Structure formats: C-alpha cells, structure tokens
Amino acid sequence: MKKNDVLTAEITAIGSNCEGIAKVDGIVCFIPFSLLGEKVEFKVLKVNKNIAFCKLLDVLTPSEDRVRPLCKFYTKCGGCQLQHVRQKAEFKIKSNIIKDCFKKIAGLEVEVNPIVKSENEYGYRNKMQLPIRSINSVNQIGLFYENSHRIVEIDECVIQKPIFNDVIKAFKLFIAETQISCYNDESNAGLLKHVVVRDVKGKLLIIVVINGKELPFKDRLIDILNGYFEEYSLILNENTKNNNVILGNKFTVIYGQGYYYDEFLGIKYPVFPESFMQVNDSVKERLYADVIKRLELNENSVVIDAYSGAGIMTAMMAKTAKKAIGIEVIPEAVKAGDELAVLNKLSDKMTNICALCEEVLPDVIAKEKAENGSISVVLDPPRKGCDDKVLSAIIKAMPDKIVYVACSPQSLARDVGILTGSLAWTNGELKRVENFVPRYEIESVTPYDMFPKTKHVETLVALKRV
Ligand SMILES: C[S@@+](CC[C@H](N)C(=O)[O-])C[C@H]1O[C@@H](n2cnc3c(N)ncnc32)[C@H](O)[C@@H]1O
Incomplete structure (x- = not known):
C-alpha cells in the first residue's frame, strides 16, 4: 500500500476518534466519516508502518445508521465528526469508546450507563x-x-x-x-x-x-x-x-x-470572559446535579473540588456540606468563585484556592483528612487528566468518595486505573498490576452528550472506597 492508492474495503471497527477502520493487507486503515459494516472506496493519504491515514471517496454500501449531515461545511471544517450518524448509533460509538478505553488502558471491565441526552442535537454550543x-x-x-x-x-x-x-x-x-x-x-x-x-x-x-x-x-x-x-x-x-x-x-x-x-440549582454565578464554562447548558445542568447527587452530601461532609473553574460546583456542594474547598489555577476564575460565595451567602463554608492542584492538593487533602476523618473529592481536570502528584496524594488520603468528571475518556481510564490500583508506576513506566486488590469500587460510569455530533463526550465516574 502506498500514498494515493485508491482502494475498497469493509469497515470492521470504529476508532477512538470515531473514524471507520478497515484492514487491508495487514495494514490498519483509518477512514474518517465511514461507519461500521459499510463498504467504502478511499484514498490513501499517508502510510506509517502498519497504519494508513485515508480519505473517504465513496460509500458503496451505506449503513442504515447513515443520515444526511445538516452542515454545508461538514468534513471540511474540523468541528464535527458525527453529523452523518443517527443519534442512537452516535451514542453507541461514544459508549463503546469509553468501555474500550477502560479495558485497553486500565484493564478494567466497566458497565457504561445509558448516555444522558442533550436537550438539542444542534444549536447547543454556548x-x-x-x-x-x-x-x-x-x-x-x-x-x-x-x-x-x-x-x-x-x-x-x-x-x-x-x-x-x-x-x-x-x-x-x-x-x-x-x-x-x-x-x-x-x-x-x-x-x-x-x-x-x-x-x-x-x-x-x-x-x-x-x-x-x-x-x-x-x-x-x-x-x-x-x-x-x-x-x-x-x-x-x-x-x-x-x-x-x-x-x-x-x-x-x-x-x-x-x-x-x-443561575442554576439555587446558585447565582457571574460568567466572565476568561472563566471556564461547560459549552452545553442543558447537559451542564444535568451533570452538575448528578455530581452533587453522587456525593451523597450531608451537613458533616467536607469536599475538595479540584480543578474548580469559577466555583459553581464548589458552591453547590457548600450549600449542603459543612465545607467545600475549590482549587483552580486561573486567578480570574477564582475571583469569580469568591464573588459567587459572597453572592450566595456561602463564604463561611466555601474556600477558593488559587494554585496548581499538584502544588497544593497534597497538603490540603492531608490536613482535611486529619481534621475531619471522612472526606470526598471531585476531580474535573482538563483533557490531559490529573497530575500524578494529585493522584498519589488522593491514594494516600483515601477519601470515601471520588467523583471524576472527564472530557477525555483516555485520561479518565488511566487516572481511574491508578486510583483503583489496576495501574501503577514502575521504573518510570505506567504498568498493569496483575491480580490487584481494588482500592475503589467503580459505582457508575455515565456518559453525557455534552458535544453532540462531535467525537467528544463527557463522562462522570463515581468511585467508592472499598
Ligand atoms: C474542565 S475545567 C472544569 C471547571 C469546573 N469544574 C466547571 O465545571 O466549570 C478544568 C479547570 O481546571 C483548571 N486547571 C487546569 N490545570 C490546572 C491545574 N494544574 N491546577 C488547577 N487548576 C487547573 C482550568 O483553568 C479549568 O478551569
């Protein structure tokens, strides 16, 4: 196989970027915008050892899941990857990606709950x-x-x-x-x-x-x-x-x-140009409500909200808990969190720390654990996931509950692998641990369709100390 070859093949799998995969002469061909079971004609753009990156030319036998994309710029602009797919099939692709990540990266078999739908499939991005x-x-x-x-x-x-x-x-x-x-x-x-x-x-x-x-x-x-x-x-x-x-x-x-x-769930919050906000309002509200529900908070609870953004979830936790501590690196977002605490009369129960989680969380978690005994942690990191210093400190303190919100299933699977014990660092390499005794039980894995029609998916994982 070489560059510019035009070939036909059947799609036998879907890759982690939602592209179709076909195998030709032992070479794995990635063909974006094709679907499982379809016979397609494609052009080879680049061959790299046993992998080929290809362009879809024609769908010879279309899948029943194929629909006409709404956007006239679809396949040109890099924004969407799944407009050509019926919603039910899109959900299946996303659930399978999450399941596969847990299996392949962390060696964990997980049940994935039905995906939580967006109110709108289109016109949702804020x-x-x-x-x-x-x-x-x-x-x-x-x-x-x-x-x-x-x-x-x-x-x-x-x-x-x-x-x-x-x-x-x-x-x-x-x-x-x-x-x-x-x-x-x-x-x-x-x-x-x-x-x-x-x-x-x-x-x-x-x-x-x-x-x-x-x-x-x-x-x-x-x-x-x-x-x-x-x-x-x-x-x-x-x-x-x-x-x-x-x-x-x-x-x-x-x-x-x-x-x-x-305003949401009784919390009024300012939105500034620079603070992080989830991009889909209807899904954001379901996700936040579910995070709070999963924590099972009461008036004695102490929660650390790591990667807390503008502090909206921290405030929601502080409403019920004894104390909620947010850690966020962007000063303007922390300022928004402080304003939100005053606005919602939560200043006595909510603290926003402006720092890198890897620098302050180890001390904060050790102190709260020593003072309170039982604590919970919420993790909502950027795509690259949590720093190892953060995960190590959590493993040392062993909070009762961990709720992890992730926009990258790959980073999520790796970090949950480390937290449960299926993965561990040995000589600078992250390796599978055979016959590990889990530190945490995976209570639930729930995808949220925060980004319909794109390859992205948000996932909430609830972990309970064994
Ligand atoms: C996915 S957002 C989550 C924000 C918040 N939980 C929410 O739902 O609005 C991740 C946040 O982590 C912050 N962040 C990124 N790296 C960080 C680090 N190493 N330490 C602390 N905060 C960090 C980003 O600025 C961003 O606000």
Missing part, C-alpha cells in the same frame, strides 16, 4: 471561537480545517447557538467595510486574530483577540453590533504570541458591563 486570518492578502473569518491553520470560511455553524450566526455577519461586515488588518501566522503580523463569543441566556460576551494593544474603528464595530444585539459586552483581549493559545492574559472591557449572571 461558546464560539472564530479565527480571523489574512491569507495571501485576503481577509478570512471562519473555522479551522482539521489539524490546520487554514480557514473554512463559514456563514453559519449548525452546532452553535443560532444567535452566533449574526456575530459572523457583523464581523464580516466590519472587516469588509474598514479593511482592518487581519493576522497572518507566518509573518506574525496583522491585528485581528480571533472572535470568541459566549452566550449567557441570550446576553453575549464578545471578545475580540488582537495582536496588539488598540482596536481601530472600535466605534464603528459597536455601531454594527448595536444593529444586531440587544444586550452584549465587547471585550478586547491582547495576544501577541504566535502559538495555538487563543486568549492572552489582558482583557479590557470597551462596551457593556463585561460579565453576566446565570
């Missing part, structure tokens, strides 16, 4: 990130092609909240009218880099990321935005670095109040 680039002196606004900095110019995105389509229109008009300079990755020149938008129950936080300090024509931009939106804030973000990080550290509000309040 956050949009639009790159803006100047390519060959032509200004472009849209979304990136998969694994690239080339732009697919779009006028709508079907998984985003429909109101964001007007943001695209407004910025297209602004750029065309003012001919403002747009960013080029190769020269690291040009001003406009990204627009990031958040919807907080119909009110918008519009963040303009610039490769500089001043936004020219800003009054004209406000004029244009006023024509589209009732209530919004316009915030300038400076990011002069040439890397893959979208937001820089400096935010300046140039129109509106710069944040909005939201």
Whole structure:
C-alpha cells in the first residue's frame, strides 16, 4: 500500500476518534466519516508502518445508521465528526469508546450507563471561537480545517447557538467595510486574530483577540453590533504570541458591563470572559446535579473540588456540606468563585484556592483528612487528566468518595486505573498490576452528550472506597 492508492474495503471497527477502520493487507486503515459494516472506496493519504491515514471517496454500501449531515461545511471544517450518524448509533460509538478505553488502558471491565441526552442535537454550543486570518492578502473569518491553520470560511455553524450566526455577519461586515488588518501566522503580523463569543441566556460576551494593544474603528464595530444585539459586552483581549493559545492574559472591557449572571440549582454565578464554562447548558445542568447527587452530601461532609473553574460546583456542594474547598489555577476564575460565595451567602463554608492542584492538593487533602476523618473529592481536570502528584496524594488520603468528571475518556481510564490500583508506576513506566486488590469500587460510569455530533463526550465516574 502506498500514498494515493485508491482502494475498497469493509469497515470492521470504529476508532477512538470515531473514524471507520478497515484492514487491508495487514495494514490498519483509518477512514474518517465511514461507519461500521459499510463498504467504502478511499484514498490513501499517508502510510506509517502498519497504519494508513485515508480519505473517504465513496460509500458503496451505506449503513442504515447513515443520515444526511445538516452542515454545508461538514468534513471540511474540523468541528464535527458525527453529523452523518443517527443519534442512537452516535451514542453507541461514544459508549463503546469509553468501555474500550477502560479495558485497553486500565484493564478494567466497566458497565457504561445509558448516555444522558442533550436537550438539542444542534444549536447547543454556548461558546464560539472564530479565527480571523489574512491569507495571501485576503481577509478570512471562519473555522479551522482539521489539524490546520487554514480557514473554512463559514456563514453559519449548525452546532452553535443560532444567535452566533449574526456575530459572523457583523464581523464580516466590519472587516469588509474598514479593511482592518487581519493576522497572518507566518509573518506574525496583522491585528485581528480571533472572535470568541459566549452566550449567557441570550446576553453575549464578545471578545475580540488582537495582536496588539488598540482596536481601530472600535466605534464603528459597536455601531454594527448595536444593529444586531440587544444586550452584549465587547471585550478586547491582547495576544501577541504566535502559538495555538487563543486568549492572552489582558482583557479590557470597551462596551457593556463585561460579565453576566446565570443561575442554576439555587446558585447565582457571574460568567466572565476568561472563566471556564461547560459549552452545553442543558447537559451542564444535568451533570452538575448528578455530581452533587453522587456525593451523597450531608451537613458533616467536607469536599475538595479540584480543578474548580469559577466555583459553581464548589458552591453547590457548600450549600449542603459543612465545607467545600475549590482549587483552580486561573486567578480570574477564582475571583469569580469568591464573588459567587459572597453572592450566595456561602463564604463561611466555601474556600477558593488559587494554585496548581499538584502544588497544593497534597497538603490540603492531608490536613482535611486529619481534621475531619471522612472526606470526598471531585476531580474535573482538563483533557490531559490529573497530575500524578494529585493522584498519589488522593491514594494516600483515601477519601470515601471520588467523583471524576472527564472530557477525555483516555485520561479518565488511566487516572481511574491508578486510583483503583489496576495501574501503577514502575521504573518510570505506567504498568498493569496483575491480580490487584481494588482500592475503589467503580459505582457508575455515565456518559453525557455534552458535544453532540462531535467525537467528544463527557463522562462522570463515581468511585467508592472499598
Ligand atoms: C474542565 S475545567 C472544569 C471547571 C469546573 N469544574 C466547571 O465545571 O466549570 C478544568 C479547570 O481546571 C483548571 N486547571 C487546569 N490545570 C490546572 C491545574 N494544574 N491546577 C488547577 N487548576 C487547573 C482550568 O483553568 C479549568 O478551569
């Protein structure tokens, strides 16, 4: 097999990125946008030893699970991978990925609960990130092609909240009218880099990321935005670095109040441009409610909320528990958490620590365990999962309950493997432990469809000390 070969084969498995897999002459071919059982024609793009990366050319025998994608840019833009699949089959793919990760990475056989549905399959995303680039002196606004900095110019995105389509229109008009300079990755020149938008129950936080300090024509931009939106804030973000990080550290509000309040389960919280928020409101609410339920809190409970973001879950825990301690590294998110504690009259029961979990959690957990005996821990880390210092400290303190919320099934399986004891570090290598005696029982594994139509899935795992 070599590059540019055109072949046909049957899809016999689905990979961890939701792509179809076929085996040809002993080579495993990854073919995105194909489904189990389909006979497909594909082109080989790259062969790497026993693995080939391929492009789907034609579906010769379509699966019954195949549907017509809604988006006209589907397969070009890197945002969605599962628009061509019926919802029931999408759920099966996602559940199987979680199950496989536990088995292959941690050697654990787990039962996966039915996936918790999103209220909407489309139009659910409350956050949009639009790159803006100047390519060959032509200004472009849209979304990136998969694994690239080339732009697919779009006028709508079907998984985003429909109101964001007007943001695209407004910025297209602004750029065309003012001919403002747009960013080029190769020269690291040009001003406009990204627009990031958040919807907080119909009110918008519009963040303009610039490769500089001043936004020219800003009054004209406000004029244009006023024509589209009732209530919004316009915030300038400076990011002069040439890397893959979208937001820089400096935010300046140039129109509106710069944040909005939201409310859930009796907790009122501010949403700032820089603090982490789950992207699907309906699923977020189910997930948070389930985290609280799984913890089985009472007035004597002490909970450590590691990777706590703006402290929404910490506050929900503090409402019932004796004490809830959040640990989060972004200062602005911690500030939002402090404001939330005051706003909800929880300051005496809720503490927000601004630090890296790996640096402070070992001391915090040891102290709380010594003082209170029984404690619980919530883990909601970024994609790469928990630092080993965090996991080691947890294993040492042995909290009664651990609730782990994860957006990466791979990191989740690895970390749960370490916590239960099926995996352990030996000579700098993470290895399976044969005949291990579990430290924790896996009470439940529940997927949440936080990101319908994409390859991503959120998972909640509840662990109980054996
Ligand atoms: C997936 S978010 C979860 C936030 C929060 N639990 C929620 O539901 O809104 C992960 C959070 O961890 C923070 N974070 C990332 N690495 C960290 C670290 N090493 N120590 C502490 N916080 C970290 C991020 O800033 C982010 O707010």
